[in-house]
Amino acid sequence: INKESSRLMNLVQDTLLLTKQNHRIDKKKINLTTLIQNILQSSGPQINEKSLHFESQIEEITFKTNEPMVHSIFENLIENAIKYTPANGQIFVSLHLEQNKVIFSVTDNGPGLSEIQKERIFDRFYRVDESRAEVSGTGLGLAIVEKNVQELHGTIDVVSILGKGTTFTVNL
Ligand code: ATP
Numbered sequence: 001i002n003k004e005s006s007r008l009m010n011l012v013q014d015t016l017l018l019t020k021q022n023h024r025i026d027k028k029k030i031n032l033t034t035l036i037q038n039i040l041q042s043s044g045p046q047i048n049e050k051s052l053h054f055e056s057q058i059e060e061i062t063f064k065t066n067e068p069m070v071h072s073i074f075e076n077l078i079e080n081a082i083k084y085t086p087a088n089g090q091i092f093v094s095l096h097l098e099q100n101k102v103i104f105s106v107t108d109n110g111p112g113l114s115e116i117q118k119e120r121i122f123d124r125f126y127r128v129d130e131s132r133a134e135v136s137g138t139g140l141g142l143a144i145v146e147k148n149v150q151e152l153h154g155t156i157d158v159v160s161i162l163g164k165g166t167t168f169t170v171n172l
C-alpha cells in the first residue's frame with residue numbers, strides 16, 4: 001500500500017507540475033544519457049525480480065529541454081514495459097539523435113495491444129481488461145506522457161501486435 005500511494009503521489013506531483021508549467025516551460029541543457037541511466041538504476045530491482053532480459057543502446061546526448069517532463073515521459077514508458085511484460089521477457093530501450101531530433105524508444109515482448117486498445121491507452125484512467133488487473137496502476141501514466149510530449153512539441157507513436165509486444169517511440 002505504501003509503494004502504491006507513493007507512486008500515486010508522484011503522479012499527482014507530475015500533474016500539478018504540468019498545470020503550473022502550462023504558461024512557461026523552463027528549459028535548460030540536460031544530459032539525457034544520465035537521466036535514462038538514473039531511471040534504469042532505480043528500476044533495476046524490478047527488472048531483476050522478474051528476470052527480464054534487458055538491453056539498451058543509448059547515445060550520449062545533451063539537449064535543451066524541460067527535465068521533469070522528459071523524466072516523467074521516459075520513466076512512465078520504461079515502467080509500463082517492466083510492469084506489463086511477463087517474467088523472462090525482453091525489453092529494449094534506445095536513445096539516439098536523428099536530424100536534430102531526439103528519438104527515444106522502448107520495446108517489449110509483452111502482451112501487446114489490439115487496435116481498439118491502442119486507440120484508448122492515452123485516455124485518462126483507461127486500463128486494458130481485468131485479466132491484467134493483478135498489475136496495479138491508475139491508468140494515468142500514458143495520459144501524462146502524451147500531455148508532456150505535446151507540451152514539448154514532440155510526437156509519440158505506438159506500434160503493437162497483440163500477443164507479440166509493443167514499441168513506444170517518442171520524438172523530441
Ligand atoms: P499508471 O497510472 O500507474 O501508469 P497504468 O500503467 O495502468 O497506470 P498507463 O500507463 O496509462 O496506466 O497505461 C494504460 C494501459 O495501457 C495499461 O493499464 C495497460 O493495460 C496498457 N499498457 C501500457 N503500456 C503497455 C505495454 N508496454 N504493454 C502492454 N500494455 C500496456
Ligand code: MG
Pocket residue numbers: 076079080137140141142
Ligand atoms: Mg503506467
